[in-house]
Amino acid sequence: MKDFRKKQQRPKKSSLVYGRQAVIQALEQGEALDRIYLDQKLNDPVAGEIRRLAAAKLVPVNYVPVARLAHFNVEGHEGVVAQKSKIIYQNLQDIISFVIERGEVPLFLILDGITDVRNIGGIARTAWCCGVQAIIIPDKGVGALNDDAILTSAGALEKIPVCRVNSLMKAVDELHLNGVTVFASAMEAAIPVATADLRIPAAIVMGSEEKGIYPALLKICDTAISIPMYNQFESLNVSVATGMILYEAMKQRMPA
Known part of the structure; x- marks a missing residue:
């Protein structure tokens, strides 16, 4: 074959x-x-x-x-x-401070264990369109932000700030210290994404399709949210799932 x-x-x-x-x-x-x-x-x-x-x-x-x-x-x-790297990585605290000083409500995206560069590129493209101010990735266990990722993102990875950290758990602690609520996307979560208040300072954690979010990381998140499905399936593509959640966040934040 x-x-x-x-x-x-x-x-x-x-x-x-x-x-x-x-x-x-x-x-x-x-x-x-x-x-x-x-x-x-x-x-x-x-x-x-x-x-x-x-x-x-x-x-x-x-x-x-x-x-x-x-x-x-x-x-x-x-x-x-x-x-x-074509990406100049930013310091997380500097980005948080910059967003707050501009008078914006933080909306960050955390990627845990996502290795497919095409998914990462697609996620970055959606994140930029939906108003995410920064993507946070670990220094290990994530796909390289290479030419393929940038191409798939249609250049969005060169526009949206990316913070590379040596520990996502420490990054969550830093977000908490800055008053940012951390939401975790999990299929088994009882709270549908549409009922979560995403207008507040927020960071959304997306895990891999195979393993989901690392259990210890999931444990320190504030709220787990899910995407309702008409027909049950093992999982949504992570890029598609991210788009659904970010669209909901953008919709909630747009002026009435």
């Missing part, structure tokens, strides 16, 4: 930084990096410095076999390859 799945494209060399000193320099200069691929066997002071700088800049590090680095088809990588 023919496999119609799209093959993964090798990143363009122009989108890569490789070699230990080149990657260290990129980190020190604050260049936007999507993630770093590091030979899992490297355990010397230079590799340690890369790890330290990456942690400080919230750049994810993937520890991979050296054979994985060969996929990038670059010479002289010295066991480390970084992929540039």
Whole structure:
């Protein structure tokens, strides 16, 4: 049977930084990096410095076999390859403060465990159209915001601020400290989305279609909401479900 799945494209060399000193320099200069691929066997002071700088800049590090680095088809990588990002990630507290100072009611979107870049692109497109002021993603366990994601978003990912955090649970705590109510989308929730008050400062958490929201994260959310379905099914596509919830939020917030 023919496999119609799209093959993964090798990143363009122009989108890569490789070699230990080149990657260290990129980190020190604050260049936007999507993630770093590091030979899992490297355990010397230079590799340690890369790890330290990456942690400080919230750049994810993937520890991979050296054979994985060969996929990038670059010479002289010295066991480390970084992929540039077209997205300039923002600080969550700075975004919260900026939104409040403009006199707007916060509406944020949190993505937990969503790995399909086409879904992420579609979500970003809808989020921008519905007035979401920022998308919050974890530094691990989420699809790369690469060219495919940007293309699927029709450029929305280059318009809407994206905050990358090392812990979604800490991000929820930060939102709570700023008076933002966190809603979790869950199929089993008893509260239909249309009855939830989304006019208040709000953040909405969307989980993956397969696993939903991480249980510990779901537990610290304020309210779980669901989308009623005429015919019961395992789950809605996460991009479609996000659109339904964000449309409801936008409808509630629009002037009468």
